[in-house]
Amino acid sequence: MTEEPRIGVYVCHCGFNIAGTVDVKKVAEFAKTLPNVVVAKDYVFMCSEPGQDLIKADIKAHNLNRVVVSACSPSLHEITFRTAVSEAGLNKYLLEMANIREHCSWVHHDKEKATEKAKEIVRMAVAKARHLEPLQELEVKAETSALVLGGGVAGMRAALELANYGFNVYLVEKAPTIGGKAALIGYVDPKTKGAEIVSKMFDRVKDCPRIQVLTNAELIQLSGFAGNYIAKVRLNPRYVNEKCTLCGECEEVCPIEVSNEYNFGLNKRKAIFLPFSNAYPPYYAIDYRVCVKCGECEKVCRFGAISLKEEPKVVDLKVGSIIIATGYDPYRPFKGEYGYGLHQNIMTLFQLERLLDPDSPTKGELIVGNKIPKSIAFIQCVGSRNTTPGAKEYCSRMCCTTAINSAVKIKEKYPDMNVYILYKDIMTYGSDETLYEEAGKKLVQFIKFEEKIPKVSITPEGLFIDVFEYTIQENLRIPVDAIVLSIGMLPPRDIEELIAVTRVSCGGEGFVREAHLKLAPVEAPTKGIFLAGCITGPKNILESIRMGSAAAAKAMSLLSKGKLTIEPMIAQVNEEKCSGCAICVGVCPYSAISIKKVNGDRIAYVEKALCMGCGTCNAACPSGAMQHLGFKDIQLLAQTRAVFGGEMNV
Amino acid sequence: MSEKPKVAWYWCASCGGCEESFVDLAERLLKVFEAVDIVFCPVAMDFKREDVEKLPDGSITVALINGGIRLKEHEEMVKLLRKKSKIVIAYGACSAWGGIPGLANLYNLDEALERKYLEVPTIENPKEVLPTKKIIVNIPEAKMKAELELPEPLPVLLPLDKVIDVDYYIPGCPPTPDVFWNALQALLSGNLPPKGAIVGASNRSLCDECSLNETKPEKVLVKEFKRPDKAKPEPNKCLLAQGFLCMGPVTRGGCTALCIKGNMPCTGCFGLLDGIVDYGGKAISYFGSILDYSPVEDKEIKKAFDSIPDWVGTIYKYSLASAKLSHKAGAKKPKRIKEVVEI
Ligand SMILES: Cc1cc2nc3c(=O)[nH]c(=O)nc-3n(C[C@H](O)[C@H](O)[C@H](O)COP(=O)(O)OP(=O)(O)OC[C@H]3O[C@@H](n4cnc5c(N)ncnc54)[C@H](O)[C@@H]3O)c2cc1C
Ligand code: SF4
Ligand code: SF4
Ligand code: SF4
Ligand code: SF4
Numbered sequence: 001m002t003e004e005p006r007i008g009v010y011v012c013h014c015g016f017n018i019a020g021t022v023d024v025k026k027v028a029e030f031a032k033t034l035p036n037v038v039v040a041k042d043y044v045f046m047c048s049e050p051g052q053d054l055i056k057a058d059i060k061a062h063n064l065n066r067v068v069v070s071a072c073s074p075s076l077h078e079i080t081f082r083t084a085v086s087e088a089g090l091n092k093y094l095l096e097m098a099n100i101r102e103h104c105s106w107v108h109h110d111k112e113k114a115t116e117k118a119k120e121i122v123r124m125a126v127a128k129a130r131h132l133e134p135l136q137e138l139e140v141k142a143e144t145s146a147l148v149l150g151g152g153v154a155g156m157r158a159a160l161e162l163a164n165y166g167f168n169v170y171l172v173e174k175a176p177t178i179g180g181k182a183a184l185i186g187y188v189d190p191k192t193k194g195a196e197i198v199s200k201m202f203d204r205v206k207d208c209p210r211i212q213v214l215t216n217a218e219l220i221q222l223s224g225f226a227g228n229y230i231a232k233v234r235l236n237p238r239y240v241n242e243k244c245t246l247c248g249e250c251e252e253v254c255p256i257e258v259s260n261e262y263n264f265g266l267n268k269r270k271a272i273f274l275p276f277s278n279a280y281p282p283y284y285a286i287d288y289r290v291c292v293k294c295g296e297c298e299k300v301c302r303f304g305a306i307s308l309k310e311e312p313k314v315v316d317l318k319v320g321s322i323i324i325a326t327g328y329d330p331y332r333p334f335k336g337e338y339g340y341g342l343h344q345n346i347m348t349l350f351q352l353e354r355l356l357d358p359d360s361p362t363k364g365e366l367i368v369g370n371k372i373p374k375s376i377a378f379i380q381c382v383g384s385r386n387t388t389p390g391a392k393e394y395c396s397r398m399c400c401t402t403a404i405n406s407a408v409k410i411k412e413k414y415p416d417m418n419v420y421i422l423y424k425d426i427m428t429y430g431s432d433e434t435l436y437e438e439a440g441k442k443l444v445q446f447i448k449f450e451e452k453i454p455k456v457s458i459t460p461e462g463l464f465i466d467v468f469e470y471t472i473q474e475n476l477r478i479p480v481d482a483i484v485l486s487i488g489m490l491p492p493r494d495i496e497e498l499i500a501v502t503r504v505s506c507g508g509e510g511f512v513r514e515a516h517l518k519l520a521p522v523e524a525p526t527k528g529i530f531l532a533g534c535i536t537g538p539k540n541i542l543e544s545i546r547m548g549s550a551a552a553a554k555a556m557s558l559l560s561k562g563k564l565t566i567e568p569m570i571a572q573v574n575e576e577k578c579s580g581c582a583i584c585v586g587v588c589p590y591s592a593i594s595i596k597k598v599n600g601d602r603i604a605y606v607e608k609a610l611c612m613g614c615g616t617c618n619a620a621c622p623s624g625a626m627q628h629l630g631f632k633d634i635q636l637l638a639q640t641r642a643v644f645g646g647e648m649n650v
Numbered sequence: 651m652s653e654k655p656k657v658a659w660y661w662c663a664s665c666g667g668c669e670e671s672f673v674d675l676a677e678r679l680l681k682v683f684e685a686v687d688i689v690f691c692p693v694a695m696d697f698k699r700e701d702v703e704k705l706p707d708g709s710i711t712v713a714l715i716n717g718g719i720r721l722k723e724h725e726e727m728v729k730l731l732r733k734k735s736k737i738v739i740a741y742g743a744c745s746a747w748g749g750i751p752g753l754a755n756l757y758n759l760d761e762a763l764e765r766k767y768l769e770v771p772t773i774e775n776p777k778e779v780l781p782t783k784k785i786i787v788n789i790p791e792a793k794m795k796a797e798l799e800l801p802e803p804l805p806v807l808l809p810l811d812k813v814i815d816v817d818y819y820i821p822g823c824p825p826t827p828d829v830f831w832n833a834l835q836a837l838l839s840g841n842l843p844p845k846g847a848i849v850g851a852s853n854r855s856l857c858d859e860c861s862l863n864e865t866k867p868e869k870v871l872v873k874e875f876k877r878p879d880k881a882k883p884e885p886n887k888c889l890l891a892q893g894f895l896c897m898g899p900v901t902r903g904g905c906t907a908l909c910i911k912g913n914m915p916c917t918g919c920f921g922l923l924d925g926i927v928d929y930g931g932k933a934i935s936y937f938g939s940i941l942d943y944s945p946v947e948d949k950e951i952k953k954a955f956d957s958i959p960d961w962v963g964t965i966y967k968y969s970l971a972s973a974k975l976s977h978k979a980g981a982k983k984p985k986r987i988k989e990v991v992e993i
Contacts, residue, residue, distance in 0.1 A: 586869035622900035
């Protein structure tokens with residue numbers, strides 16, 4: 001814009017929020033003295049209808065071509081004021097916010113000094129506003145289908161939600177069945193089986209033509225950008241097709257036996273196997289990692305359902321958005337942690353959950369070491385809350401409820417069994433608290449420990465737990481027949497691969513981080529990628545399902561129009577200045593930059609839809625060729641000069 | 651006869667390289683002499699200050715000034731030339747940004763003089779003689795005293811534009827004959843660039859004209875910085891990609907990558923590009939951008955940085971005097987310089 005800037009400055013009182021600490025009248029008077037400011041006013045609530053009208057009227061009356069609103073944080077009302085100025089016919093990017101609330105009035109007491117600081121903030125905003133340029137939003141065509149990665153409860157819910165609203169979904173699952181961990185939890189509350197919950201979801205998925213389930217599938221590469229992703233998915237061979245009738249004859253002849261991960265190692269399975277009775281898709285699968293291709297199963301199958309010739313395939317899926325719902329891994333106690341791995345009667349909570357499931361090797365009977373124990377103790381916080389050296393700092397949120405739920409279930413089934421729960425704190429939050437009460441009524445015995453964790457002894461006389469009971473301040477030695485370790489949740493083992501492929505990032509606890517917990521929940525920092533379920537941290541099934549719905553809703557709002565608007569405040573290359581030195585290429589966290597040939601010269605190219613406007617390349621570019629629109633060097637330098645009281649004319 | 655443009659050429663704190671670059675114009679020099687009249691050029695012709703003083707104000711068409719402003723005499727001369735000239739050009743890195751002599755600004759003048767006259771391994775000065783403003787020399791044979799006056803040094807070295815208004819800059823240490831020639835052509839064509847412009851060179855950084863740029867990997871990331879005196883660069887592979895601290899990306903092109911062709915990394919003598927405020931500041935953010943450390947290990951990064959023994963001399967080799975932080979604080983009047991000495 002070549003015309004001389006004509007700036008209006010609007011100082012907000014925000015009731016007493018600002019005016020209580022800052023002399024807003026003085027700030028407005030000061031603003032009038034700044035170069036190019038033609039009008040400056042104060043008003044009680046700038047964001048109110050009359051406040052906005054004031055700006056609109058002034059834009060017309062004074063022919064303003066820049067507006068500075070001196071009020072709260074731009075994250076709160078920048079959009080409000082952008083809309084207001086655009087309604088008055090001004091490009092909405094010719095607005096600059098001066099935050100004199102969060103950055104000034106809220107953090108100061110001394111009115112005089114706060115007023116001086118507010119003036120400086122306004123001075124900076126005016127200095128920048130003089131260099132603002134009009135910017136245009138861009139539109140790109142977008143795919144309307146989505147890819148959901150991970151078929152646990154969160155992923156299934158997200159897929160169903162999207163499909164119900166008419167979007168096509170690829171549900172990409174690494175395992176031979178969808179369902180995730182919830183399918184393996186015996187009882188999620190005393191009346192509901194985990195298997196039932198997932199079965200209901202399977203039925204819906206099966207009936208939905210818009211969901212394409214791809215099992216044994218892995219995302220190996222993700223290119224493109226929001227609205228136009230290309231997901232390279234490897235389909236590992238299952239070797240068994242839909243002709244399978246689940247007769248199970250193949251399983252009999254298969255010579256390969258491995259530990260059964262679907263029962264957490266309680267028993268063995270063959271290389272050809274059915275993960276669990278209601279697995280989906282409902283056919284056997286051959287574990288391609290262990291199968292020796294002896295061909296025995298192929299020979300025995302009467303339905304021609306097995307073909308060992310199947311090869312892995314790689315497909316390119318074009319999708320507009322990705323939902324990551326790859327869940328968690330259960331904590332793996334180390335050998336000897338509370339005696340784990342040293343005695344067959346010491347098991348994890350997940351192993352207990354399997355035993356209690358009617359679909360288990362014991363048909364739901366709590367049989368350990370060939371008999372039903374007379375007493376059983378749960379040790380809580382295994383792998384969580386810093387109990388042992390390998391443990392995480394966080395609370396896994398689920399293990400208390402699950403342990404208590406199992407204890408209640410055990411008491412219902414075996415009323416005479418002694419059930420102990422050794423805990424640090426009981427975290428049965430929300431309505432789960434009733435379970436805790438119920439357990440008390442059923443005479444489950446709660447024993448509290450603090451820093452000193454219980455000690456498990458394996459003796460010829462049996463298992464013993466030594467614990468210092470914190471409430472009665474006494475050392476106890478409890479003889480028990482079985483011990484259950486209430487294990488917590490870990491980020492999935494292969495999270496590094498996930499990060500490498502999808503460019504999501506991790507928080508301190510190792511789970512994938514949302515862009516902002518309050519301002520951008522469920523979103524990954526990369527546009528078009530959303531997160532659901534335990535991949536962002538421990539949750540119960542209900543919470544995971546809800547997050548699946550939320551992620552789907554966000555994905556839908558992105559996909560629904562078939563096109564995407566791109567924020568114009570992104571990086572832009574000045575091709576006259578760029579030398580193709582490629583320094584910017586390596587720093588972009590979103591891989592938005594590449595080097596292209598333009599008239600024979602190497603020139604940096606920014607893929608607009610990929611650029612998230614982080615500004616890193618601008619800082620790195622040694623030539624000043626890469627400029628972040630809305631935060632150009634010249635704009636920031638003007639601001640910096642202003643704060644140091646320098647000359648306003650640059 | 652129509653008047654030829656009048657050209658003056660003056661030298662301040664310079665090494666002689668800039669003057670050499672003029673001579674290196676070789677046969678093109680004849681064309682220069684055809685096109686212009688030289689009215690002042692102490693390096694080659696016997697003109698005196700009085701000759702300049704006598705000229706009417708604004709009568710010199712172009713004054714080329716090379717070298718940094720180190721002495722009071724330089725200051726006086728350039729002010730005089732400014733008055734007498736229509737266009738003043740800062741010629742070469744020292745004049746434009748202070749150049750290598752500007753690195754003396756890391757010390758105050760006393761420290762710099764001591765270093766120069768007493769400490770450096772190549773000096774022998776048992777009587778510890780330091781420069782003095784006035785020396786009275788007794789000559790008993792002639793029964794007379796002679797007085798010698800030396801120009802007083804300034805507390806810090808200044809680039810030309812901190813002393814007078816400068817119209818254009820010609821970059822390089824020294825500018826190559828081609829760059830000088832390009833600049834002359836531009837200026838003599840009468841088609842003058844906007845004031846403050848850097849003339850004769852490129853508007854892109856050196857990588858643009860370096861033939862090795864094609865060999866750069868997609869992402870340039872380095873784990874350690876190598877130095878050409880310690881490691882031998884492979885030929886035909888971008889030096890930066892090999893870990894040599896090449897200033898090419900942050901330096902204005904125009905030299906045709908002469909150093910790189912000789913297997914030496916660029917040291918930055920063509921200076922900063924348009925829109926960059928501080929060469930060294932930009933250089934540091936550029937190095938920070940290519941360091942390959944994730945997750946960031948403090949110790950490793952320190953090791954990488956420690957591999958360059960003289961950071962200021964690396965990133966501000968030619969421009970310390972014009973940097974935002976341009977000299978050591980307290981660069982006051984020197985204590986060691988005596989007013990008068992009689993020998
Ligand atoms: C011991 C224990 C007991 C629990 N008991 C209960 C309970 O009683 N009630 C309750 O509400 N909650 C319980 N939970 C929590 C419950 O398991 C989770 O809330 C729920 O399973 C989370 O669902 P999800 O879809 O996020 O993840 P998951 O169930 O982990 O599903 C993730 C899916 O993604 C797949 N996947 C993983 N990586 C990839 C990849 N790279 N590509 C493709 N697919 C991939 C996995 O194979 C899996 O199918 C318990 C947790 C623990 C640890
Ligand atoms: S839910 Fe209970 S057992 Fe699990 S980590 Fe939290 S406090 Fe410990
Ligand atoms: S601003 Fe630059 S570094 Fe940041 S996302 Fe955009 S292109 Fe990449
Ligand atoms: S860093 Fe700057 S000059 Fe180098 S390629 Fe990127 S935009 Fe071009
Ligand atoms: S050698 Fe130096 S100048 Fe040449 S391309 Fe590499 S970084 Fe650029």
